[in-house]
Amino acid sequence: MRVTFWGVRGSFPVAHPKVTRIGGNTSCVALRAEGAPLLVIDAGTGFRHLGRQLRESEFAKGKGEGALLLSHTHWDHIQGFMYFEPFFKEGNKFTVVARGDHDRKLKQIFQAQTESPYFSYGLDSFKAELTWKPVMEDEQFSIGPWRISTVRLNHPGVALGYRIEHGGRSFIYMTDTAPYTEQWLEHGFHVRKPEKDPEALDRLRAHGKKLDAFTKGADLLLYDTFFTPEQYGQNPHWGHSTPDEGLRVAREGGVKSFYFFHHHPEAWDDDLEARVKSYAKRFGSSDLRIDVAREGETIEM
Amino acid sequence: MRVKFWGVRGGLAAPGAACADTGGNTSCIEVRTATGALLVLDAGIGLYWLGRSLLAGAYGRGQGEATIFLARTHWDHIQGLPFFVPAFLPGNKIHIHGCGHAGKDLRTILEGQMAESYSPIVSLKNMPSIGNVKDVALGQTLETGGVSVRAHVVNRGKADAPSVAWRIDEDGRSLVYVTDVEYDKGVPDAETIAFAREADLLVHETFFTDDERRKGEGGIILSLPPQARRNHATFGEATELGLRANARKLLCTHHHPDRDDQTIARAIEAERDRVKGRKGTLSVDTAREGFELPV
Numbered sequence: 001m002r003v004t005f006w007g008v009r010g011s012f013p014v015a016h017p018k019v020t021r022i023g024g025n026t027s028c029v030a031l032r033a034e035g036a037p038l039l040v041i042d043a044g045t046g047f048r049h050l051g052r053q054l055r056e057s058e059f060a061k062g063k064g065e066g067a068l069l070l071s072h073t074h075w076d077h078i079q080g081f082m083y084f085e086p087f088f089k090e091g092n093k094f095t096v097v098a099r100g101d102h103d104r105k106l107k108q109i110f111q112a113q114t115e116s117p118y119f120s121y122g123l124d125s126f127k128a129e130l131t132w133k134p135v136m137e138d139e140q141f142s143i144g145p146w147r148i149s150t151v152r153l154n155h156p157g158v159a160l161g162y163r164i165e166h167g168g169r170s171f172i173y174m175t176d177t178a179p180y181t182e183q184w185l186e187h188g189f190h191v192r193k194p195e196k197d198p199e200a201l202d203r204l205r206a207h208g209k210k211l212d213a214f215t216k217g218a219d220l221l222l223y224d225t226f227f228t229p230e231q232y233g234q235n236p237h238w239g240h241s242t243p244d245e246g247l248r249v250a251r252e253g254g255v256k257s258f259y260f261f262h263h264h265p266e267a268w269d270d271d272l273e274a275r276v277k278s279y280a281k282r283f284g285s286s287d288l289r290i291d292v293a294r295e296g297e298t299i300e301m
Numbered sequence: 302m303r304v305k306f307w308g309v310r311g312g313l314a315a316p317g318a319a320c321a322d323t324g325g326n327t328s329c330i331e332v333r334t335a336t337g338a339l340l341v342l343d344a345g346i347g348l349y350w351l352g353r354s355l356l357a358g359a360y361g362r363g364q365g366e367a368t369i370f371l372a373r374t375h376w377d378h379i380q381g382l383p384f385f386v387p388a389f390l391p392g393n394k395i396h397i398h399g400c401g402h403a404g405k406d407l408r409t410i411l412e413g414q415m416a417e418s419y420s421p422i423v424s425l426k427n428m429p430s431i432g433n434v435k436d437v438a439l440g441q442t443l444e445t446g447g448v449s450v451r452a453h454v455v456n457r458g459k460a461d462a463p464s465v466a467w468r469i470d471e472d473g474r475s476l477v478y479v480t481d482v483e484y485d486k487g488v489p490d491a492e493t494i495a496f497a498r499e500a501d502l503l504v505h506e507t508f509f510t511d512d513e514r515r516k517g518e519g520g521i522i523l524s525l526p527p528q529a530r531r532n533h534a535t536f537g538e539a540t541e542l543g544l545r546a547n548a549r550k551l552l553c554t555h556h557h558p559d560r561d562d563q564t565i566a567r568a569i570e571a572e573r574d575r576v577k578g579r580k581g582t583l584s585v586d587t588a589r590e591g592f593e594l595p596v
Contacts, residue, residue, distance in 0.1 A: 017318075079313070119376060120375065120532055156423075
């Protein structure tokens with residue numbers, strides 16, 4: 001399979017001269033394989049650029065098939081949704097997958113943020129055929145030849161991590177998530193409140209173990225490295241993680257390559273590149289490759 | 302007063318080198334009155350960077366006050382709000398003025414923005430320093446920070462949410478901000494001309510080129526529905542308003558995310574040609590992020 005990074009930033013798109021090498025668009029990753037439908041994960045502002053690149057493809061003729069998997073529907077993961085050109089071509093078919101218990105509720109989330117007074121056109125202007133597929137954690141399903149499984153991530157509102165397998169290769173998308181060490185994040189508004197109850201802490205850590213099993217033997221782990229350890233210490237309730245925690249998960253799972261992803265808006269190119277280099281020197285090996293997701297880059301797996 | 306641009310894009314942010322000279326953040330303008338009061342026009346992503354610049358001063362200590370005036374509640378005008386750090390630091394007072402739509406008042410609309418499906422903020426109540434959230438009273442003049450602020454609704458009667466143009470007058474000097482406006486037949490209307498009359502600085506959106514408007518093209522994506530290719534003005538229409546209102550200076554803003562620096566520079570040159578030989582003293586340029594000027 002071939003993985004392309006269209007957006008690698010977290011929180012909001014960053015138009016700043018200090019991020020032009022690594023990129024400022026919000027989360028969007030595309031997976032392609034011979035004979036398989038296009039698979040996209042998250043629809044941040046990078047999703048618009050992916051759509052434009054498809055102008056020369058079967059999607060321009062209305063013969064494209066694809067699926068969009070959403071980690072969750074926080075704004076930085078959906079803000080490119082209404083700007084994806086293949087949605088406006090009759091004949092294209094898409095499945096939109098996100099955490100939920102009902103397809104109508106899932107559609108409603110998109111409906112509500114695309115109409116007046118927030119936006120100038122709605123889902124009814126799409127010409128492609130969209131199918132809404134709600135999924136929950138610990139599920140397995142297939143999109144064409146792609147085999148996909150889900151895991152619960154520790155994030156306000158709850159996010160999903162995806163493991164995608166095809167042709168003997170496995171790719172893991174794991175953002176947004178806080179480590180399962182300090183605080184259980186789910187619904188409602190969270191303030192910093194580290195868990196003190198020993199039983200609750202055990203349950204929290206048991207969930208963390210699921211991540212280790214989920215990543216078992218994966219070829220590539222794309223992970224939420226939004227925070228430095230210092231930043232995380234101040235904001236454990238934000239639902240984001242660190243390279244240290246990500247690399248712990250990668251080592252536990254025996255992952256072959258680890259990519260920094262969902263970069264902090266103020267992770268400048270120079271600093272982030274130096275940080276990745278330092279982690280690679282300390283923790284990288286012939287068994288574990290460490291790198292950073294850069295916008296526009298494609299990885300052959 | 303002094304004016305500084307923090308976001309000059311419309312629709313979506315435009316990261317990357319091609320737009321870096323003009324800037325790629327969605328709409329946000331800082332206005333400092335002679336008394337030092339802070340007024341903000343629009344809360345696009347530029348608001349994050351404005352907020353960051355404020356933290357070294359009173360706003361970092363929870364002693365700051367600001368009023369944000371929203372042209373509209375479309376996402377590109379409000380998406381910086383949940384990232385405006387001063388609004389989370391207790392003690393600051395951040396007021397918001399804007400326009401409700403379709404039976405929803407401004408607070409309800411902003412609550413919808415923060416809802417759990419879209420944001421970890423969940424509710425506006427979790428931004429402790431949000432002060433008054435007010436629907437604008439049309440035709441009224443608001444006195445604040447030693448200036449008078451007036452609202453004028455453009456796009457009235459159109460199906461989409463209306464947009465508010467803002468005029469700030471201070472001691473004989475005036476700033477007028479007009480965005481997300483579609484003029485009938487591409488000709489600025491008499492009311493808007495009167496509103497912008499004798500402005501020292503007119504900041505006007507120029508989302509489309511005149512060529513795109515003529516050909517009916519120029520949506521953010523090619524095959525967008527017609528309604529997505531309206532609700533915006535062109536470079537030529539902005540200049541026309543400036544000339545008819547006898548404004549002194551026009552700064553073009555709310556640029557299309559695909560409009561690179563070179564294309565904007567060419568469009569500005571064309572507008573300067575248009576002004577030649579016409580009555581008045583209008584100068585034309587593009588707004589640039591980080592650019593600051595006295596009015």
